[in-house]
Amino acid sequence: MFNDNTIKMNPFVYNSPVRGKDFFNREQAVEKILKETVRGKSQGSIWITGERQIGKTSLLRHVQSMNDEFNEKVTPYGTKKSLDVAFVFANVQGCENEDEFYNTLWQGLKDFFDFKLKKGANGYKNFINAMTEVYIRRKYFTVFLIDEFDAFIETISYKEIHTATNFLAKLSSLLQEIDEIDEGSKTFSCVFTANHDIKELLTANGIDNRGSGLIVEALNLKWFTQTQVSELVKKYMKDSDFQFTESEIELCFKSAQGYPYFTQKMLSLMYDAKKIITNDKQYRNTVKVEFGEMFKETIEDWGGDNMPMRTLKKLIEMVQKMDLGRQFTVVVMKTLEIYLRAKMGP
């Protein structure tokens, strides 16, 4: 029995990016980002792919939060400069054109540096002015953490394919050097997040990779292993009145397969249920049913249209391995197969 006077908040996070001490299990990804963008010999860019709600935004926000403690200098490749580093977050999902894209980056820089530059009518010029201020006058190398980049590319290519082709060619040139600022050195890198990998994105939208194209290192965010789920639980429930058993963690892993969002959701359901249901069999059945319903609703909510094929196939595999009863499997598989058939075409 639990004491109602000491009700503690459910520690599991699933509806917003994970922040601060709750961020967990992505040490290798963070190290890779730092290595590629600022610690390596040359400053490259990274393209992070992963299923919806796998933790891409949480990862970017975590890197952004490192601004206060990151005191390493970077020497842009080919120069002798020694610059500080700024990790600047920008979500470009809502941008409808290039102007808005560059203005979003400008705003990110303004939020970080609080400079007094006026925002003009031309987004690109605003961006260049800001980068001049940041790189030349303040001596910073910027790492833009660009969230939902594929959504933006899809938006602009939907209007006109050449717009997306031209935009990517321009961005690729800017990543090498900004002509307006300096002769021959990189001034920023990018970490992009997307549901699609870059090739999938370009192919699906009929976009050309003009010239040398946008060259990025690919990073595919993985699902958690059972050991990682176990460590996550230990960390999150450090101050909890009760703990999950190994068998309960196994239940969570069998259901959610380590998919971060579904893992957090399952743990959250288990946490709330365990506080009120004392009978173990009833508790397990309740969480399985609730999780199954939640999963089904989530899949329907996500829809099949914008789901990359890779994600769809992973979800199908996931459902086949889940131990949530035949009825659940049949219903959810039906939905996923409809999505799959729509994608495969006639």
Next chain:
Amino acid sequence: MNRNQIPDNPFIAGQPARGSDFFGREDDLLLIEQFIMQDEKDSFFIKGQRRSGKTSFLKRSQDKFKSEKNLILYFNLQDKISHTSVEIAQEIQERIIRYTDKINISFNKDFKNFLKNLKNKVNRKVILLFDEFDVMCKNSKNDEHSEHDFVNFILDIIIYISENKIPVKLIFAAGSNYESEISKHCKKIEDLSIKVVLTPFEKGTVDKLLETSRNLPFRENAKETINELTSGNPFFTQALAYSVYDFAQSHKAQSITPKMVKNRLNSAVRSFGSGVAVIWNDLENTDKIILYSLANIIEKDQKSDLNVLKEYLTKNFMHIDDKFVNESFLRLEKSGFINQEKSKINFKTEFFRKWIVLDINKREIRDIHTSLKKNIF
């Protein structure tokens, strides 16, 4: 946050190599040096396949030969296709003015007049490097009206420079999988120029590149393995070396072995696939189908000869005319993607073959196939 001092990965993938990271091409650099010093020719044309190191070569030329006597300016044309030739000419002027600011030379609407003023006032050679020039030429191989008007504009400028002895030299870098893919005016520019084709690195150059990893050396047989897998392609070599080094470093290895190299191939292909995709995207559709089929035949350890290939094509797509297979073969062999030894067909570069196997799915090839006109197959 302070980190322990661990040696940085000495390899760079996807960025132009600078300074001492630039390897090989000594003969080609000498040609550039001689070109800059001489007065007979005013243009230099660098050709090479995608990811063969053209940008690195241009940047190296800029770093090595810039001086008080030589002002060398780099222009990337890949994002300029939506600009008019007037706008591009304006940008060139602005940059020249920026770097000759102590001399009173001002913008002129007429580019030729600007060049004339340059001759009279500036006591330096101005060397303009145009990277991704193929983007301007790309629209049509034979139709001079569909290429970007910048090509005709710059051809006119080359002739003007030569006739008026203007101290300006132009260096163009154009990437293409195929030698023949060039428009009429681009061909004229190429014909007027000193030419160089950037070829894959020789084994000696690859070895030298790998030897920069002093803290974590490559064993001799590991270097050989890298050579075999990348066939000297600069990008593939750097990408694979970068991945292997990272792996070896994280596992606290003392040296890099052939086994590590082979085990990291898939990972390197996946990490740097965006660079390989650029090569693939530029291929003719028929060539994509042939390479895809070959790549998968070899992956299944099957004999990769012409009969097996035709059988695979027939089984997975439809009956093909020998004429088209042969044309594709000739093209792919000439471009260095495959070679034939007696009846066996070899994929020249394992790194590329692996990328095709890992990244290209059957559906994509089927879509390519459906988009081809009936009379091609």
